[in-house]
Amino acid sequence: MHITELQEQVDVWIKKYGVRYFNELTNMAVLTEEVGEVARIISRKYGEQSFKETDQKDLGEELSDVLFVLLCLANQTDTDLQKAFDKKMQLKTKRDADRHHGNKKLNL
Numbered sequence: 001m002h003i004t005e006l007q008e009q010v011d012v013w014i015k016k017y018g019v020r021y022f023n024e025l026t027n028m029a030v031l032t033e034e035v036g037e038v039a040r041i042i043s044r045k046y047g048e049q050s051f052k053e054t055d056q057k058d059l060g061e062e063l064s065d066v067l068f069v070l071l072c073l074a075n076q077t078d079t080d081l082q083k084a085f086d087k088k089m090q091l092k093t094k095r096d097a098d099r100h101h102g103n104k105k106l107n108l
Contacts, residue, residue, distance in 0.1 A: 003071075003082040010071040027073050034065040 014021055022030065041059045044051045051057060074081040100106055 003085055004080070006067075007071050007075055007081060010068060011075050014072065014075075021072055021076050024073065024076050027069055027076065031066065031069040031073065034062065034069055037062045038066060 021027070038059070040055065041057065041062060043049045044055060045057075045059070071081070073079075
């Protein structure tokens with residue numbers, strides 16, 4: 001599924017079940033909250049912190065929450081995320097074609 005299709009799917013869901021989009025500022029706060037939940041899981045699963053009994057442990061679910069809110073923000077701001085992503089990948093590919101292969105820190 002392309003990003004464009006994901007944006008459309010979120011838009012249909014919002015209109016059917018969510019009534020309307022939260023405003024952009026609210027969604028930015030929600031996005032920050034969701035990224036924090038991803039950070040909590042990562043720090044406990046891959047970092048030095050340990051899980052608490054109350055911690056949610058499903059990384060996929062939290063990453064999906066981040067994606068959902070990101071898609072909402074893209075829709076609200078009339079951003080074609082597919083086009084922006086494709087452009088970014090071209091830029092990164094051109095800019096970083098040899099950069100990482102020459103990084104001694106990555107080639108241990």
